[in-house]
Amino acid sequence: MSKTNEPQISIIPLGGRKEIGNNMIVIEDDENIIVLDSGIMFPQDDQYGVDLIMPDITYLIDNKDKILGFFISHGHEDHIGAIPYVLREINVPIYGTRLTLGLIQLKLKEFGLHHDAQLIELAPGEKITVGNFTVEFIHINHSIPDSVAMAIKTKVGTILYTGDYKFDHTPIDGKPANLQRLGEIGSEGVLALLGDSTNAEREGTTLSEQVVSKTIEDVFKLSNNRIIISTFSTNIHRIQQIFTAAWKTGRKVAITGRSMINVINIASQLGYLNIPEGTLIELRKTKSLKPNQIVLLMTGSQGEPTAALTRISRGDHRQIEIIPGDTVILSSMPIPGNERSISQTINHLYQQGAEVLYDGMIDAHASGHACQEELKLMINLIRPKFLIPVHGEYRHLYHHAKLAEQVGIPKENIFITDNGVRLNLTSDRCWVAGSVPSGEVMIDGLGIGDVGNIVLKERKMLSENGIVIVSLTIDGKKAKVLAGPDIISRGFVYIRKSKELIEEAQDLAREALKELEAKNITDWSAIKKAVIDSIDNYLFQKTRRKPLILPVIMEI
């Protein structure tokens, strides 16, 4: 890797650049590799039927002997979601804080991988040396507890990776981000800053969780009805506020939703959630309480189809129905792409007589990501030589770069590159040096990577216009059609109303096949082409739709 005697390292993001999700960054020197985070991404609308996306880890598999470990900044899906898939290929130690490891463990259990995994706890403030790297965890604020930034000492200097962060001066757990340590590290000299860009378009600073705390308490106090509140199951600070507010206002909390129950269990066991004695009750016990004594806490703040609140809004939940007058709080913000499902949930809840409160009407949520003033603060605490914006779509990386220039980082020292691009650094230089295999791998059901562009393209065609199957049986030797052509369709037209259309199409296909018989043609591809050509235009003329036409030939 090194062409001169000058020490050199590489930073190679495999995900998280120009996308939100899939966070995974390789730090490599001539001997070893460490990897920061290992996340997944959720599919876009046009990735039909796909469950998850993860980064292409070919480079990691090809270099598995060099990898000393994964260092995980916090327990969100876009930072831990790919770990099971990675561990199936490469068994390396995973370093994280206690809560983060607890959530990883939960995930590994689902995959049956928890026995063999090496999970090594590192607390905020602690450091560990692996190979030529010394990694120090630094306490930072985010929308999940036990989140850390990382200072990585390398041969050429210190790299600071922010992970996902904000600066909350009045956080719920009473622990503001470790500004002093960040300042110290900055004064010792930081070569490169890998910085969270999510809110780089937003002016000012992020709301403190205390503001949301107060809002939730006020609503609990003023309402005479049941409170139904949904939030992200990993937002343990928010969940803490809900329990505290319930306790203060004489209410009890019942929870519903598998991921909510799981996370609350882990968080309580590990000491990250302090549930006041007697505040948590079973769902069925709420029947004996008065409405103003009840809080129902659940998933569904993003309108996810199978989540509790969404099912309740559709009248689909086996145990909970809306009672007119219920106060429903959506304590979250729409993740881009989910606006319509959330809106639908809200409409349904109103329609059933609930009073629905959401961000915009009240301060029901505070973001977990630094806005512009906090980003500038981070840069001024750290004063890196080089800035590598991460964790954002292009527009976010772009704005992060722009504000970095405003605070004095020279434009040529800011790098916005694609996933897979190798950035080499010496103690005073940084440059693009080629790239490694990278990309998105789509996971659908148990299949990893076998749903590629072809399958997606087929699904897209099928979703828009359906399929028309033309089946026929031929006598291979005599070039004669023995049965068919029969036409069946799915997702194209409503058959009962379109009999004539289908019969016409069958006639056209039959004529085309007769011509081929007359010419004694037995070649399957000629037959298929003739069938498609015969009805393609006809169907389009009659319907202005282009279904997938699939000839199915059987030969006797």
Add this chain to the structure above:
Amino acid sequence: MSKTNEPQISIIPLGGRKEIGNNMIVIEDDENIIVLDSGIMFPQDDQYGVDLIMPDITYLIDNKDKILGFFISHGHEDHIGAIPYVLREINVPIYGTRLTLGLIQLKLKEFGLHHDAQLIELAPGEKITVGNFTVEFIHINHSIPDSVAMAIKTKVGTILYTGDYKFDHTPIDGKPANLQRLGEIGSEGVLALLGDSTNAEREGTTLSEQVVSKTIEDVFKLSNNRIIISTFSTNIHRIQQIFTAAWKTGRKVAITGRSMINVINIASQLGYLNIPEGTLIELRKTKSLKPNQIVLLMTGSQGEPTAALTRISRGDHRQIEIIPGDTVILSSMPIPGNERSISQTINHLYQQGAEVLYDGMIDAHASGHACQEELKLMINLIRPKFLIPVHGEYRHLYHHAKLAEQVGIPKENIFITDNGVRLNLTSDRCWVAGSVPSGEVMIDGLGIGDVGNIVLKERKMLSENGIVIVSLTIDGKKAKVLAGPDIISRGFVYIRKSKELIEEAQDLAREALKELEAKNITDWSAIKKAVIDSIDNYLFQKTRRKPLILPVIMEI
């Protein structure tokens, strides 16, 4: 209809209640019907392959002899889009202002219906009597010129329909809404107010177009580069501002995008757009200008896949490429559901070196719909006895009702009902009186209403997991399989990687069929069931996916 001698009318919204789009309201007395607006709606994400939605007009067709005419409030798609489909079934006069009729004419030409249509112009301030109804058009502000509210005198009293509106005290065309006339009508007594609810959740008032005017002019002045600006093609006030700002800052405007060109033509011809001499030039002539002399005006503000700006962002436009430094302005707001496509467009534009400005960063857009203070103003100008909130999802209607209560409309005089529900009114009472056929009709290609829930459900299954076709030929008399079973799939797995899976599945199907042969079963449904059952679970176990399994049987 009338059970007593007391005069009575009915108000029946056929669309636009609990949805945004499909606006169509029936006003009926014992002799006649008039219809207010005739709009369409755009499909949701789960309405695969559907082009448009329109209201079910069965009730209009069943009562066509009673219909005296359609009165159209303004030229937006969700108020005029269904007219061609309606006119095919019922040929009745269409009343509208000059620009509205011009846009309707444009649409009818596309359908070849312009020759037979009776389009009757009514100017703001004018009134006309048809049957027992007298309809008066009242000038109102909206995001398209020539928008009107309507005062409809009936046997029982005056109904005021707001259409879509805002109150802009400094509108671009210099014509504020006719507050005096609204006040007069209010003082004469209004029985029911049919009011636009779109922005009922938003506090305060809507920005005036003048604010946007200033912003656009500032950007044009300060930029030394090309300006590329996209907006809704029907936002003629905005287009006027763009031409005016261009003229003021020494720039020329070229336009691209079919709907933009069409609307600008109509609007100029009819006198709604005043293009300063020499400001409009052909696209190819911009080559000879300096960057700071150019404005390119186009469609694509919603990230629509085929629109000009979207194609440019993908590098797909035959005539226009981004030049680094270009200033791109998205002069619009995301319509809910379009956030991701717009975000993608923005990312791509940044990546190509453009400076992108959009609402939130600058005041690039003003809504066309009244916010809370304007809604209260309308209610206080009109002081209706009854309020019927329209043009909104349930949440919007709900909030409109809530603020109406705040200004003193009694709760029992506010009606939020479903489409199709008949509201009867006498001079002092209003009540729900049954309902008429109503609903959504999906239009896909040329097919109207033939894509129903079944077809959509099929398309959804196909889009998520694809289809597996099992074809076989049997000898009907001998219960023997002559050919197959052969398996073909589309959108399920990538065949080359999944040969083994498919072959295993074929074996399982073959065994199942052998069992049936042994029992001499020739019943097609038994065969189909056996085939599906044999591979259903197997495929799910192996892939965790549930494709549509389609047995195709040919019989000789």
